[in-house]
Amino acid sequence: MARYLQLLGVQFRASAASAMQYRAAFLVEGVLSLFWAGWSLVPVLVLFGHRPVLQGWSFEEALVVMGWFVLMKGILEGAVNPSLQAVVEHIRKGTLDFVLLKPADAQFLVSTARFEPWRVVDLSASLAILAVAFHRLGRWPEPLHVLAALLMLLCATWTLYSLWILVVSAAFHVVKVDNLAHLFASIFDAARWPVTVFRGFWRVLFTLVIPLGLMTTYPAQALLGRLTAGTAAAALTGSILFGAFARVMWLSSLKRYTSASS
Amino acid sequence: MRLRAIPTLLRIGLAEAVAYRAEFLIWLLSTNMPLVMLALWSAAAADGPIGRYDTQALTAYFLTGLVVRLLTGAWVIWALDAEIKAGTLSYRLLRPVPPLLAYACENLAAVPLRLLLSLPVTAVLLFTSSDGHLSGEPLRWLLFPLAVAGAWAITFLAMSLVGALAFYVESAGSIFELWMGLFGVFSGYLVPLDLYPPWMEALSRWLPFRYMLAFPVELVTGLLPAERIAKELLVQWLFVGGLLLLVSLAWRRGLRHFSAVGG
Numbered sequence: 085m086a087r088y089l090q091l092l093g094v095q096f097r098a099s100a101a102s103a104m105q106y107r108a109a110f111l112v113e114g115v116l117s118l119f120w121a122g123w124s125l126v127p128v129l130v131l132f133g134h135r136p137v138l139q140g141w142s143f144e145e146a147l148v149v150m151g152w153f154v155l156m157k158g159i160l161e162g163a164v165n166p167s168l169q170a171v172v173e174h175i176r177k178g179t180l181d182f183v184l185l186k187p188a189d190a191q192f193l194v195s196t197a198r199f200e201p202w203r204v205v206d207l208s209a210s211l212a213i214l215a216v217a218f219h220r221l222g223r224w225p226e227p228l229h230v231l232a233a234l235l236m237l238l239c240a241t242w243t244l245y246s247l248w249i250l251v252v253s254a255a256f257h258v259v260k261v262d263n264l265a266h267l268f269a270s271i272f273d274a275a276r277w278p279v280t281v282f283r284g285f286w287r288v289l290f291t292l293v294i295p296l297g298l299m300t301t302y303p304a305q306a307l308l309g310r311l312t313a314g315t316a317a318a319a320l321t322g323s324i325l326f327g328a329f330a331r332v333m334w335l336s337s338l339k340r341y342t343s344a345s346s
Numbered sequence: 347m348r349l350r351a352i353p354t355l356l357r358i359g360l361a362e363a364v365a366y367r368a369e370f371l372i373w374l375l376s377t378n379m380p381l382v383m384l385a386l387w388s389a390a391a392a393d394g395p396i397g398r399y400d401t402q403a404l405t406a407y408f409l410t411g412l413v414v415r416l417l418t419g420a421w422v423i424w425a426l427d428a429e430i431k432a433g434t435l436s437y438r439l440l441r442p443v444p445p446l447l448a449y450a451c452e453n454l455a456a457v458p459l460r461l462l463l464s465l466p467v468t469a470v471l472l473f474t475s476s477d478g479h480l481s482g483e484p485l486r487w488l489l490f491p492l493a494v495a496g497a498w499a500i501t502f503l504a505m506s507l508v509g510a511l512a513f514y515v516e517s518a519g520s521i522f523e524l525w526m527g528l529f530g531v532f533s534g535y536l537v538p539l540d541l542y543p544p545w546m547e548a549l550s551r552w553l554p555f556r557y558m559l560a561f562p563v564e565l566v567t568g569l570l571p572a573e574r575i576a577k578e579l580l581v582q583w584l585f586v587g588g589l590l591l592l593v594s595l596a597w598r599r600g601l602r603h604f605s606a607v608g609g
Contacts, residue, residue: 130537258369
């Protein structure tokens with residue numbers, strides 16, 4: 085365990101060092117992600133301009149979901165996407181051999197290969213949105229609710245990561261996976277809306293099949309003090325099971341890997 | 347010479363689209379935003395229409411939007427970005443056909459396949475919107491292909507223009523994402539334009555995005571008043587002409603700047 089923590093430290097330092105070389109990129113990326121955080125509020129503003137309450141969600145409450153969405157997007161693009169994009173490249177070129185040869189778990193190595201520390205900007209944008217939302221609500225979340233929200237954040241991150249591992253596992257079978265990443269991003273976009281707003285097919289899809297609800301709606305509900313213990317427990321078990329499933333898929337896909345060239 | 351090459355280029359493009367059909371399908375599936383927005387706006391309109399839109403009008407609007415989006419898709423920016431960076435653009439330059447024409451053919455050749463795949467959506471659309479939410483005027487339907495062609499041309503040319511930036515800067519891709527962000531808001535893709543405050547709707551008429559989606563959609567759903575049709579069609583094709591001019595300028599200057607790295 086200690087060895088893996090040490091490894092994580094090494095991988096993170098390497099990413100930080102390479103990020104420091106592109107300071108101009110940081111400025112551009114930072115400004116862009118602040119812009120996006122603001123820009124993605126436009127549909128929310130218009131929708132709630134026409135309807136003060138949408139399926140039991142007020143504007144402020146929807147804003148809390150939006151804040152979590154910005155945060156999760158930051159985690160996705162800063163900690164999950166870059167590494168896993170690199171695996172796909174490894175699989176295509178057959179250079180995954182070099183990773184597999186190393187004396188550590190391959191899933192751990194590929195998942196921590198690259199971080200984009202500059203994505204911290206998203207965290208601040210998210211906090212700003214949450215602050216505005218709670219300021220407008222006229223109350224601040226209770227410590228217990230914050231704790232619950234943080235637990236949900238862990239579940240959400242874990243699920244998001246597992247989903248991505250599944251996508252990468254698919255890359256062993258259908259090599260051209262940049263499209264899958266694109267599809268994933270386009271579906272993830274729907275997480276900016278509270279999942280309970282959707283009905284019928286979409287509700288089932290976003291709650292059970294692609295657990296978007298778990299990623300943004302549940303943490304937001306926890307922060308608002310509206311999350312029931314039952315839902316929280318279900319989210320916890322769900323995310324653990326999802327992670328286990330992703331691990332199994334990863335291992336079975338890895339068996340199919342035949343170094344392409346090299 | 348150039349014109350003779352076009353049928354062959356189109357055939358190659360179609361063969362490629364068919365060969366990579368799984369990828370093609372995944373790419374199309376990622377155009378799911380209109381359906382999500384439809385679900386969302388329908389939930390909002392469940393207890394009374396929003397502006398001019400009740401649930402059925404929203405269905406007609408967003409499904410038509412999906413069809414238009416499926417038909418007008420282009421991906422030249424990604425190809426350009428990758429080929430300019432990798433230097434493989436030089437192979438294209440050796441051929442006697444201008445690269446942009448070749449790209450245009452590749453992109454256009456996928457349209458039959460896109461048409462085929464958007465048929466189910468169209469069927470649902472016709473089935474759910476038979477009660478007057480689609481226009482019955484033949485003139486609007488005659489102009490629809492022209493409006494869609496204009497929408498495609500703006501999409502393709504804007505992509506080529508931003509793609510030409512890859513001759514100079516590293517991050518043409520993220521500049522294009524900026525463009526897509528503006529598109530989402532000002533084209534009526536996420537929100538029907540007349541639900542915005544008046545000043546924003548007015549602003550959208552001065553930007554190219556409206557003519558890439560909302561114009562053809564409003565044309566056949568009958569949301570566009572008859573007296574505006576000719577004017578908007580003209581504006582759309584003025585944008586096409588202007589972009590064509592800009593693209594050919596940018597492309598010529600960019601090529602002079604291009605030195606195949608690696609290749």
